[in-house]
Amino acid sequence: MLLDLKQQILTFLGSKEDPTKLKSILKGLGLPASDRQYVRALLREMMREGQVVKSGSLYWVPDGKRLALDIKRRKSREKDQVVGRLQVTSAGFGFVLVERGRDWMIPETGMGHAMNGDVVVARRVGTERGGRITAEIVEIRSYGLHHLVGVFERYGKQVRFRPFSDFQLRPEMMREFPDDVDDGMVGKWTRQKDGTFAFGELLGALKDPLVDEHIVLAENDIPGEFEPRVMDEVAHFNPAFEFELGDRTDFRDELVFTVDGATARDFDDALHFKEIGAKEVEVGVHIADVSEFVKPGTALDTWAKQRGNSTYLPHKAIPMLPQILSNELCSLKPNVPRYTLSVVVRLSREGEVKSYRIHKGLICSRYRLTYDNVNAIGIDRDPNMRAGYAEVVPSLDLALELSRKMRKRRIREGGFDLDLAETVVEVDASQLMKKVVEKHQTDANRMIEAFMVMANECVARDMTERDITIPYRIHDAPDEDRLARLERFLSSHGIAVPHGLEDDPGPSLNALLEELQGKPNAQVMQTQVLKAMKMAEYLPENHGHFGLASACYCHFTSPIRRYADLIVHRRLTALLNATSAADLDDDIFDDSGLEESCSHISNRERASAKAENTYVLLKMLRHLEDRIGDDMEGVIDDVKEFGLFVRLNDFPVSGLVHVENLPGDYFEFVPDMLALVGARNGRAFKVGDEVKVKLMRVDFLSRKIDMGLALSRIERLEMGPDGHAGGESRSGRPRRTAASGGRGGARRSASGRSKGEGKKARTPGALAGKGKKFKKVKKGPKKGRRR
Structure with a gap:
């Protein structure tokens, strides 16, 4: 461990363009202030060995000037490049997520064979008006997706492949496309070294429930059987x-x-x-x-x-x-x-x-x-x-x-x-x-x-x-900003947040969980607490x-x-x-x-x-396909700008009630409350509310459920004769709603598309299936956030 720490110090100092103070060394190595004297003693020992030099309070490596020059040259070469994870939007363009500054936008023509989730090297090609950097993918460092699973659909003599979960796939990414498959067969494709996909095997018919097991294993690269060499051993x-x-x-x-x-x-x-x-x-x-x-x-x-x-x-x-x-x-x-x-x-x-x-x-x-x-x-x-x-x-x-x-x-x-x-x-x-x-x-x-x-x-x-x-x-403590958002959310719902949540979160969160016990919809509120936590993982x-x-x-x-x-x-x-x-x-x-x-x-x-989790979801979707049109009770467990996610009481699965299907008003999204609030009558739909919904659509391919509110007679009148929120005001003029672009909040056309997103028409049902979040934008498309 001693030798490891010495090497870490040398590596850290060698990566710096300028001499560095002890405080910066501790911070750079992630060491607590209590290790100050220990690291200082190590540095003295390394100075005696000639590995480190000191000038005043600053430490450096003996060959620091040459190393610094190399670093500057490398930075000069790389200033127009960035390494990050690619996030592809449903519109086809993408963003390379960078640690600092705005994410770099990748137009569809600059994608090459890169796909959503890949770690890529992007090279700057220009700058949009407003300062957004545009780039092209020049290298794929690692794949985010190794296998692709979906359904073959026949249209006469033509065959199309539709991946599950609304995954966007360009036709040129498919190799060795089979033309002798039956309609409704589930296929698995495997990523090749050049980033394209080659057809692998058929997993079964989509209508057969037995195929669900093969789907979830293939999607997550989990072999269902042991290799012969393992069994021989x-x-x-x-x-x-x-x-x-x-x-x-x-x-x-x-x-x-x-x-x-x-x-x-x-x-x-x-x-x-x-x-x-x-x-x-x-x-x-x-x-x-x-x-x-x-x-x-x-x-x-x-x-x-x-x-x-x-x-x-x-x-x-x-x-x-x-x-x-x-x-x-x-x-x-x-x-x-x-x-x-x-x-x-x-x-x-x-x-x-x-x-x-x-x-x-x-x-x-x-x-x-x-x-x-x-x-x-x-x-x-x-x-x-x-x-x-x-x-x-x-x-x-x-x-x-x-x-x-x-x-x-x-x-x-x-x-x-x-x-x-x-x-x-x-x-x-x-x-x-x-x-x-x-x-x-x-x-x-x-x-x-x-x-x-x-x-x-x-x-x-x-x-x-x-x-x-x-x-x-390891399981790191939650970030302060997550705790602050949680505190604002709970306070907006009238739940007292214990003092010191951000300073000493463990005991405070337990006091909060104890307070939630016995309250209506405690499970939903506890889920919001869980969302503030980080994921546990393995580290050396x-x-x-x-x-x-x-x-x-x-x-x-x-x-x-x-x-x-x-x-x-x-x-x-x-x-x-x-x-x-x-x-x-x-x-x-x-x-x-x-x-x-x-x-x-x-x-x-x-x-x-x-x-x-996906296997369980598929089983519930198959079951709910026979319940379309039924009224069910549930609880709102999440709210986005585009609608409410309602978790059914009898089946632990959530579906979307799109904002355009909410009754008779223009609804504004209030993030701190996780609520949609009516601009005209002040009616709020917020996390934790109990609602009755009607099951409208179950999409097995996108794995999404569309719902509508099971409305009262008054609410149906408010919806208007065309079945959409709005109708006419008492003056006879069309009522301004979310669908017609009323004031405030995220303005949408009837298709649900933000201004500047393009003019391609989309039905409310298709939009609900996508579950996409839209924001008001000035110019050009703005990256959505994944749920």
């Missing part, structure tokens, strides 16, 4: 494998049990509890030792690393590891011996960690419990269940008592206490949705979570103290975990389904096996590719989440 694993004690700690006499969902098949964590006198409790957290079977450099390891994690659809799991490992040899099944990495923790009776030890272990689980079992035994205290599981009842009672105390402590310290419902969909044999429910966490779920978080923290702390780099699970540097109020955190407890955990297991196992530093395998502790691995597994985690 695991063929030697025998279900009758003999688990020998060897140098492991024997936990087979402990009362070990697992707690998982009723349909789970891969059990990667187990627990035991033992009272130590009157004041302490021993908790054993036993995690499947996957590293014993998945060795670095094997085809199996390469596959697991590329996949990154398992993906869970309602009807099946797409595992990271083959079933002989995930469901058999690594799974902590009851009544069979299994290898583990075990964290044995001593807790006070108040749930405070006193000490811990980490072991290579051998266990034999006694019970396979479900969350429902734990709820019945320990929470509902069902006498029959308690009698049937009498041996494990004292452990469960103790575990629930400790976990409740641990949770209260974490919340007091600022851990995020958010409990949004999880959407659970059940499908039948034909993969049509037969049931959808929203489930909240129970004390059984929270019990397991508390002890898994505890074990993750212990391992992260242990590795950090040993100076070993690992994939930390420890930033802490805001959501858990944890100073040091990693993922260790799920190596069967997460590759990040497997990396931690390997390094931890190597340390446990070593008798001296000479025993450590340099390959295991090679950090050169760790940052890239962290980025990759973070991206794969997001891809799996997207696949899981």
